[in-house]
Amino acid sequence: MTTFLNIFKHILLLLLLLASFMYANSCPKFFPMPHSAGLHIVVPIYNPTITRADFDCDGLIDSLDPDIDNDGILNTNDPNDYNPNIPSKATLALNKIKAYASSNGTSTIPSVQDYVDVGVTGITPSNLVTMNQLVANLTQNNVDTQSKLQVLANNVSQNKHWRDTLEISKNLNSENISSLHSSIDTDGNAIVVWQERFKSTLEQFTFFSSTKVSSYNASANTWTNLTDLETGSHNNQTNDSHKLSNVQPNIAMNSSGDAIAVWVNYGDYYNTPRKYDLNLRVKHYDATSNQWGASLTLSQQSTSQLNDRGVIIKPKIVLSDDGSAFIVWIGRTGALSNYHVYSLHYSPAQGWDTIPQKHSNIAYVFSNEGPIIAIYNNGDAMIVWSETNTTTTPRLFASHYNSSSALWSAKEKISPQNIFNSSHPQILFDSLGNTIVVWIGSSPNAIWSRRYNFSTASWGTTLKLTTSTAEPIRPRISIDNSDNIIATWIQIDITNDLLISTRYSSASDSWSSPITTVDMHSRSLYGHQLTMDTQGNAMLIWRSSRINEFSFTPYAKLFKPNTGWDVNITAIESENNQGDSFGEQILSDENGNFIAIWSDKKTTRVNGTTKRIYSIRATHYK
Numbered sequence: 001m002t003t004f005l006n007i008f009k010h011i012l013l014l015l016l017l018l019a020s021f022m023y024a025n026s027c028p029k030f031f032p033m034p035h036s037a038g039l040h041i042v043v044p045i046y047n048p049t050i051t052r053a054d055f056d057c058d059g060l061i062d063s064l065d066p067d068i069d070n071d072g073i074l075n076t077n078d079p080n081d082y083n084p085n086i087p088s089k090a091t092l093a094l095n096k097i098k099a100y101a102s103s104n105g106t107s108t109i110p111s112v113q114d115y116v117d118v119g120v121t122g123i124t125p126s127n128l129v130t131m132n133q134l135v136a137n138l139t140q141n142n143v144d145t146q147s148k149l150q151v152l153a154n155n156v157s158q159n160k161h162w163r164d165t166l167e168i169s170k171n172l173n174s175e176n177i178s179s180l181h182s183s184i185d186t187d188g189n190a191i192v193v194w195q196e197r198f199k200s201t202l203e204q205f206t207f208f209s210s211t212k213v214s215s216y217n218a219s220a221n222t223w224t225n226l227t228d229l230e231t232g233s234h235n236n237q238t239n240d241s242h243k244l245s246n247v248q249p250n251i252a253m254n255s256s257g258d259a260i261a262v263w264v265n266y267g268d269y270y271n272t273p274r275k276y277d278l279n280l281r282v283k284h285y286d287a288t289s290n291q292w293g294a295s296l297t298l299s300q301q302s303t304s305q306l307n308d309r310g311v312i313i314k315p316k317i318v319l320s321d322d323g324s325a326f327i328v329w330i331g332r333t334g335a336l337s338n339y340h341v342y343s344l345h346y347s348p349a350q351g352w353d354t355i356p357q358k359h360s361n362i363a364y365v366f367s368n369e370g371p372i373i374a375i376y377n378n379g380d381a382m383i384v385w386s387e388t389n390t391t392t393t394p395r396l397f398a399s400h401y402n403s404s405s406a407l408w409s410a411k412e413k414i415s416p417q418n419i420f421n422s423s424h425p426q427i428l429f430d431s432l433g434n435t436i437v438v439w440i441g442s443s444p445n446a447i448w449s450r451r452y453n454f455s456t457a458s459w460g461t462t463l464k465l466t467t468s469t470a471e472p473i474r475p476r477i478s479i480d481n482s483d484n485i486i487a488t489w490i491q492i493d494i495t496n497d498l499l500i501s502t503r504y505s506s507a508s509d510s511w512s513s514p515i516t517t518v519d520m521h522s523r524s525l526y527g528h529q530l531t532m533d534t535q536g537n538a539m540l541i542w543r544s545s546r547i548n549e550f551s552f553t554p555y556a557k558l559f560k561p562n563t564g565w566d567v568n569i570t571a572i573e574s575e576n577n578q579g580d581s582f583g584e585q586i587l588s589d590e591n592g593n594f595i596a597i598w599s600d601k602k603t604t605r606v607n608g609t610t611k612r613i614y615s616i617r618a619t620h621y622k
Helices: 002-026 089-102 112-118 128-136 146-157
Strands: 166-171 174-184 190-199 207-217 222-230 233-236 241-253 259-269 275-286 296-304 311-319 325-332 339-347 372-375 381-388 395-402 420-429 435-442 446-453 471-479 485-492 497-505 515-519 525-532 538-545 552-560 580-588 594-606 609-621
Touching (some): 089 112, 089 128, 089 146, 128 146, 166 207, 166 222, 174 580, 174 594, 174 609, 190 259, 190 580, 190 594, 190 609, 207 259, 207 609, 275 311, 275 325, 325 381, 372 420, 381 420, 395 435, 420 471, 435 471, 435 485, 446 485, 485 525, 497 525, 497 538, 515 552, 525 580, 538 580, 538 594, 552 594
Parallel strands (some): 174 241, 207 241, 552 580
Antiparallel strands (some): 166 609, 174 190, 190 207, 207 222, 233 241, 259 275, 311 325, 325 339, 372 381, 381 395, 471 485, 497 515, 538 552, 580 594, 594 609
């Protein structure tokens, strides 16, 4: 009898095995297999060599099924598409938060417990609404990990404010500071460069300039490495009074902290005939070693005052995450009106090009802010500039660099025929490699915008952003990781200047109506700058006169995606400082922190003599 039962068990087991194997291979599912005494049989329910149309039998073929094994984990997040894991609390909560971002806040609202399950700290019932508003304004890619959500939670839970002012540099011997520029990486490390002018001790009315640099270490919260990029000098020789100056510095930093600085170096020889040597110089900074390399000369001109007028004006540099870079500048040779736009390309593999690319041929290039350039992470770039000749008003032109072909496109007029006096362009790339240009144009006076579509290699419709007939000046634009854009400009009214802003929503593909963002009530307003962080927070900085005074101090105003612009403005330097600010800069990192940098001038008495003291100052919003 025992033998018969054993035989029956084995026959039954074989039948079940056959049935389950046929079931698994016809429409695979998670299928537990039976046991025999002392024998555990495992039948693989999936054989990669067998092609299956619908693994989980849910009516969707695998090529179209976002969750092939029907375990609640999307294929893009599932380490094994054909393994029906039971999703963890963390996975379910993260999927819920991601869905809330993707739906712009219309799906199921994440709870405090959802954030706890993901591993995010700092979210409480009192700040949950604010946190969810931030998530709803972002894309799924911005909230798809615990670390990204923690950055948002830190911003929500912390009481951020402007910190005490730090003095980066002060030199009692400098006669002036100018050309202040700065850049920042994703971790909040920053570099600032500027030009200082000194008076010669050999000749009473002779001056020379040096380019300076200082670095900010975010983890140590200190400004360090104050040094000269290149030092100017004046040598009074018997037959050749030689003045060496370094001017117009500019800096670019990529997300990993590597940087390149560019400036103009020129020698002025007072022999007969008077002669100039102009050099475009660069230095590379390596973030890993925390070291600057040697100065390199990229473009050189040796010109005589009697027969040539060579100049290098307003060089600007951009640096991509892949290490490629461009410098763009205005050059002039021959006739005084014969200006051109030039560029030089750098690749990590081949170094700097030896021959500059000329983008404008015979026209006069407006030098208000010089040509503007932006670079995409893959090395694509776009240059925009304003030019004219003797018969036309200034128009806006552009040229696009394709990193795949390593070629610049022919210059193209991008301001319409009926928009005159186009100038002061600003440009940026969105996450898809498209470019957005904003500029000033007249007939009527207005701020205009136009988008270049990378996929179609074409320019879209020109849009008017302003609604007032008052004159706008100095447009500024910035973008976040979700491709939302803020544009700002100064509007000159009869009684006072206003700062106006408008916001482009990538979700609705539209610009909002312009609003008055800053009104200083008859106090002057100058030099504003704008930046946005990855989450859509923005910071405006500008200088205005102190109450009942003619000296200036920097002010700031914060924008949050969930609440808009703050009601109040903040004087980020004490109004009791008695200095005079200029050259304002504003930077943002990926953690929602901001750095404001500016030059400061104070008049004081030194050894019984009135003296102007120049310094570089900074403060942090964190």
